[in-house]
Amino acid sequence: MEYVSTRGSAPALDFEGATLAGLASDGGLYVPREWPAFTAAEIAAMRGLPYPELAARVMAPFVAGSLADERLLELTRSAYGRFAHEAVTPLAQLDEQHWLLELFHGPTLAFKDVALQLLGLLFEEFLARAGGNLTIVGATSGDTGSAAIDAVAGREGVEVFMLHPHGKVSDVQRRQMTTVLAPNVHNIAIDGSFDDAQAMVKRMFGDGEMTGRFRLSAVNSINWARLMAQVVYYFAAALQLGAPERKVAFSVPTGNFGDIFAGYVASRMGLPVERLIVATNVNDILHRALSAGDYSAGTVTPTAAPSMDIQVSSNFERLLFDLGGRDGPAMAEQMRGFEASRAMRLTNAQREGAAALFASARVEPDEMTAAMRWAHEACGQTIDPHTAIGLHAARSSGIPAEVPLVTLATAHPAKFRDAVERATGQRPQLPARVGDLFAHEERYAELPGEYEAVRAFISERATPSA
Numbered sequence: 001m002e003y004v005s006t007r008g009s010a011p012a013l014d015f016e017g018a019t020l021a022g023l024a025s026d027g028g029l030y031v032p033r034e035w036p037a038f039t040a041a042e043i044a045a046m047r048g049l050p051y052p053e054l055a056a057r058v059m060a061p062f063v064a065g066s067l068a069d070e071r072l073l074e075l076t077r078s079a080y081g082r083f084a085h086e087a088v089t090p091l092a093q094l095d096e097q098h099w100l101l102e103l104f105h106g107p108t109l110a111f112k113d114v115a116l117q118l119l120g121l122l123f124e125e126f127l128a129r130a131g132g133n134l135t136i137v138g139a140t141s142g143d144t145g146s147a148a149i150d151a152v153a154g155r156e157g158v159e160v161f162m163l164h165p166h167g168k169v170s171d172v173q174r175r176q177m178t179t180v181l182a183p184n185v186h187n188i189a190i191d192g193s194f195d196d197a198q199a200m201v202k203r204m205f206g207d208g209e210m211t212g213r214f215r216l217s218a219v220n221s222i223n224w225a226r227l228m229a230q231v232v233y234y235f236a237a238a239l240q241l242g243a244p245e246r247k248v249a250f251s252v253p254t255g256n257f258g259d260i261f262a263g264y265v266a267s268r269m270g271l272p273v274e275r276l277i278v279a280t281n282v283n284d285i286l287h288r289a290l291s292a293g294d295y296s297a298g299t300v301t302p303t304a305a306p307s308m309d310i311q312v313s314s315n316f317e318r319l320l321f322d323l324g325g326r327d328g329p330a331m332a333e334q335m336r337g338f339e340a341s342r343a344m345r346l347t348n349a350q351r352e353g354a355a356a357l358f359a360s361a362r363v364e365p366d367e368m369t370a371a372m373r374w375a376h377e378a379c380g381q382t383i384d385p386h387t388a389i390g391l392h393a394a395r396s397s398g399i400p401a402e403v404p405l406v407t408l409a410t411a412h413p414a415k416f417r418d419a420v421e422r423a424t425g426q427r428p429q430l431p432a433r434v435g436d437l438f439a440h441e442e443r444y445a446e447l448p449g450e451y452e453a454v455r456a457f458i459s460e461r462a463t464p465s466a
């Protein structure tokens with residue numbers, strides 16, 4: 001499979017190249033040149049496959065030319081062997097219509113493990129071929145950092161420098177990162193906000209001296225391989241609920257538009273999807289874009305669902321590109337306008353294309369709390385704040401009762417114990433598999449919120465690319 005940039009001028013790459021590059025050199029994002037599609041009979045034949053086999057079947061067209069089918073299956077078996085549930089992403093039933101797709105059975109308790117456990121293996125595989133060393137530099141508000149660190153700790157040829165805003169991630173989130181003492185893991189607490197950390201990372205990717213010495217790569221959801229791995233669980237859930245004969249709808253707590261874009265890809269591949277509901281909190285840029293065509297960034301309001309507290313959703317560009325006729329130069333122009341003014345209007349083609357499959361909702365804090373309480377009291381399920389936002393959007397969507405509606409449960413409730421306790425009166429326990437985080441030694445550097453300091457720290461410790 002070949003991958004092209006949404007902005008039309010970066011070279012096309014194969015799967016291996018797109019995985020190692022992360023972002024395209026023209027500032028765009030890589031997407032497959034065309035969507036592979038399965039027939040209804042091919043989808044029906046996937047029913048009942050163990051998750052690693054389903055994953056290899058769904059992803060095979062995307063990795064063709066870079067990984068043989070048997071090798072892909074070895075990698076999916078290894079990546080998903082570390083999950084605490086045999087089904088990897090099991091469904092839990094709430095009532096006659098509503099289901100939770102539990103995506104938090106991986107090592108760091110959020111859905112990001114599903115993709116990052118595989119991505120760590122892909123990096124190792126491709127570096128063994130290409131030679132050299134990969135330096136991952138990322139910024140995290142919590143969940144991405146721990147999932148990325150767990151996925152690459154101790155692996156050959158890869159090292160990670162993860163920036164988090166000092167004092168602004170939860171204790172559990174911080175300790176999940178800082179108690180990993182592998183020599184290829186470097187945690188940096190910066191004095192500043194998540195946006196400050198993110199801005200430093202972006203600056204480093206544009207810093208010729210750094211990119212000349214080190215092979216920098218990204219693990220956030222601009223990396224295509226992450227989205228690809230997430231397509232699989234849409235198939236897994238729909239197959240259990242009657243696909244391909246029956247359509248299924250999904251409600252997705254959304255931040256960077258990565259997880260829900262994977263649902264869009266599943267639909268383009270032939271999975272019958274009734275609707276994709278984009279659930280946002282008060283940081284509602286995507287709801288405004290989808291309901292009124294207005295994609296304009298404001299300032300972030302911190303909430304109890306921090307992984308959805310974003311201003312700009314990077315992966316939305318992939319959708320706009322696909323719906324706008326895959327016109328790279330036009331997309332580059334539209335994004336230049338957005339980057340200059342922090343606002344843009346969707347074209348008619350983009351609006352109409354999105355309306356055919358997507359719905360959206362903005363969920364208020366009291367609605368989120370009520371959804372947590374309903375799940376707890378009426379269904380005996382404890383859910384985290386992100387999941388609760390998705391569930392409220394699902395329950396108020398008006399989708400006909402005969403359509404199964406799956407809310408993606410993106411984090412384990414114990415990751416957000418305080419918010420869950422406030423809503424339900426019960427404090428969720430950390431699962432035994434994360435160990436006693438509070439008994440382990442932590443290691444992290446504290447740096448001022450200055451680019452030069454972070455740059456010096458990384459360039460002294462990172463391994464040059466070759």
Ligand SMILES: *Cc1c(COP(=O)(O)O)cnc(C)c1O
Pocket residue numbers: 110111112143144221253254255256257258259260307308386410411
């Ligand atoms: C990352 C994250 C999200 C948002 O996912 P996107 O792919 O960025 O839209 C939602 N919930 C949780 C718990 C997350 O960690």
